[in-house]
Amino acid sequence: MLTENPSLLLRYQERFRYFLIDEFQDINQVQYDIINMMCAHTRNLCVVGDDDQSIYSFRGSDPSFILEFDRYYPEAQVVTLSENYRSSHSIVSLANNLISCNRSRRAKQMNAQFTADELPLFFFPYDEEEEATMVVEDIKERIQCGAQPSDFAVLYRTHSASRAIFERLVQSQLPFSLAQDGESFYERRFVRYLLAYLRLSLDPNDEEAMSDLLVSLFLKQTLLKELKAISILEDCSLVKALVKLSTVQPFQRKKLKTIAPLFKQLSKLKPIEAIGMIETELGFSEFIKKRGNEGNMMERGADDVRDLKVVAKKFKTVHAFLAHVDEMIKAAKTIQQQNEAANAVQLSTIHRAKGLEYKYVYVLGAVEGSIPHDYALDANRNGDPLPLEEERRLLYVAITRAKHAVFLSVPSRRRMKSAQPSRFLKGFINKAAAGAQV
Ligand SMILES: Nc1ncnc2c1ncn2[C@@H]1O[C@H](COP(=O)(O)OP(=O)(O)OP(=O)(O)O)[C@@H](O)[C@H]1O
Numbered sequence: 027m028l029t030e031n032p033s034l035l036l037r038y039q040e041r042f043r044y045f046l047i048d049e050f051q052d053i054n055q056v057q058y059d060i061i062n063m064m065c066a067h068t069r070n071l072c073v074v075g076d077d078d079q080s081i082y083s084f085r086g087s088d089p090s091f092i093l094e095f096d097r098y099y100p101e102a103q104v105v106t107l108s109e110n111y112r113s114s115h116s117i118v119s120l121a122n123n124l125i126s127c128n129r130s131r132r133a134k135q136m137n138a139q140f141t142a143d144e145l146p147l148f149f150f151p152y153d154e155e156e157e158a159t160m161v162v163e164d165i166k167e168r169i170q171c172g173a174q175p176s177d178f179a180v181l182y183r184t185h186s187a188s189r190a191i192f193e194r195l196v197q198s199q200l201p202f203s204l205a206q207d208g209e210s211f212y213e214r215r216f217v218r219y220l221l222a223y224l225r226l227s228l229d230p231n232d233e234e235a236m237s238d239l240l241v242s243l244f245l246k247q248t249l250l251k252e253l254k255a256i257s258i259l260e261d262c263s264l265v266k267a268l269v270k271l272s273t274v275q276p277f278q279r280k281k282l283k284t285i286a287p288l289f290k291q292l293s294k295l296k297p298i299e300a301i302g303m304i305e306t307e308l309g310f311s312e313f314i315k316k317r318g319n320e321g322n323m324m325e326r327g328a329d330d331v332r333d334l335k336v337v338a339k340k341f342k343t344v345h346a347f348l349a350h351v352d353e354m355i356k357a358a359k360t361i362q363q364q365n366e367a368a369n370a371v372q373l374s375t376i377h378r379a380k381g382l383e384y385k386y387v388y389v390l391g392a393v394e395g396s397i398p399h400d401y402a403l404d405a406n407r408n409g410d411p412l413p414l415e416e417e418r419r420l421l422y423v424a425i426t427r428a429k430h431a432v433f434l435s436v437p438s439r440r441r442m443k444s445a446q447p448s449r450f451l452k453g454f455i456n457k458a459a460a461g462a463q464v
Pocket residue numbers: 076079110111112380381382383426
C-alpha cells in the first residue's frame with residue numbers, strides 16, 4: 027500500500043517525525059522496508075536491540091538488519107549498553123563466553139553488577155524423567171528454604187520437551203503455569219494416532235479413537251459411518267467391523283484382516299511392548315515414515331513417538347498407562363483454563379521467556395538434537411551454519427533470564443537413546459568438572 031500510494035505514505039510521513047523501535051534484532055524485511063519508507067524524510071530513527079538475542083528467523087527476522095544498521099544509516103550514533111543489571115557475575119561470564127563463539131555478531135562484553143552465592147551448575151540426570159524429578163525436588167527444597175514459586179522458571183527448546191516436567195509438577199502440587207497455548211503432549215497429532223490403537227484395545231467401540239485409527243491406516247474418515255452401521259447391523263464392535271468393510275480396496279481389506287485380531291493382544295502387553303507391536307505388526311512405523319515429517323520441521327512425528335515410549339515404559343499395563351494419559355490431558359486443560367497464577371513456577375519455551383527474568387532458571391535438555399536442535403544440526407551438515415548460531419543465541423537468551431542462579435541439565439539419555447552434551451557447553455562442562463568457574 028505504501029509503495030503504491032505515495033499520498034498515503036506522505037500522510038504517515040507528515041504525521042510522525044520520530045521513530046523508536048525496540049527489539050530491533052527481531053525485525054523482518056517487510057517491517058524494515060516499512061520503517062525505512064516512513065522515516066525517509068527525517069531519518070529520525072532510534073533502534074534498540076541485541077543482535078545476540080535474535081531468535082526469530084522462523085518468522086523472517088534476520089540479525090543482519092541490526093548488524094548492518096550503521097551501513098544504511100551511517101550518520102547513526104551507536105551506543106553500546108554493556109551494563110547488565112539483571113544477572114550475577116558468574117551468569118554473565120558464562121553467557122559472554124558462550125556467545126563469543128558466534129561469528130555473526132557485534133563484539134561486546136556484558137558487565138555484571140553483583141556477585142551471587144551460586145555458580146552456574148550443570149547436572150547430569152539419566153533421562154528426561156530423572157531430569158524432571160531432579161528439577162522439581164530442587165525447587166521444592168528451595169521453596170522450603172524460603173524461595174517463592176514465582177522465583178523459578180523451567181525453560182526448554184520445544185513444547186514437547188515439557189511433558190515430563192509438567193507431569194512431575196502436577197504430581198508435586200506446586201503451583202505452576204505454562205506459557206503456551208497448547209495441547210497436552212498426549213493430544214499431539216501423532217501421539218494421539220498411536221494412542222488410538224491402545225484405546226481401541228481396551229474399548230473396541232471408542233469412536234474417537236477409531237476416527238484417529240482411520241488416519242493412520244490411510245483410510246477415509248467417511249468409513250467411520252460405514253463402520254458404525256456394520257457394528258449395529260451385525261452386532262459387533264467397531265474394531266471387528268473393520269474386516270467387514272465393503273468399500274475398501276482388496277489390499278486394504280487384506281491388511282485389515284491381519285491387524286484387527288491383534289487389538290485384543292495389545293491390551294495384554296506392557297505398554298512399551300504394545301507400542302512396539304503397533305509400530306511393526308500394525309504398520310504404524312510405515313505411517314510415520316510417510317507422514318511423520320509433514321508440516322513442522324521442528325517437531326517430527328517420529329520424535330513424538332520416541333517421547334511417548336519414554337513415559338510408556340514406566341507403566342505395567344495399558345490400562346494404567348491410558349489412565350495416566352487421560353489424567354494428564356485433564357490436568358493440561360485445567361492449567362490452561364486457570365488465570366495465570368501470580369505466584370507460580372513458570373514453564374516456558376526459551377522463545378516465550380524472552381524479555382523475562384527469574385531468580386532461578388533451569389534449562390532442560392542441554393544435549394545435541396535438543397539445543398542445538400536437530401534441524402540446525404542438519405542445516406550445518408548441509409553447509410549452512412547460521413541456524414546453529416541462532417541455537418547458540420537461544421541458549422544465551424535462556425541463560426540470561428536468570429538473576430541469581432542457572433542450572434543446566436545434561437541428560438545422558440534422550441528419547442530412549444544415549445545423548446551427547448550440547449556442543450555449546452562441552453568446554454564449560456569440562457571446566458566446571460575441573461572445579462573452575464565457567
Ligand atoms: N539502571 C539500572 N539500574 C538498576 N537496575 C536496572 C537498571 N536498568 C535495568 N535494570 C534492571 O535490569 C533488569 C533487566 O532490564 P531490562 O529488562 O530493561 O533489560 P533488557 O535489555 O530488556 O533485557 P533483555 O533484552 O535481556 O530481556 C531488570 O530487572 C531491570 O529492572
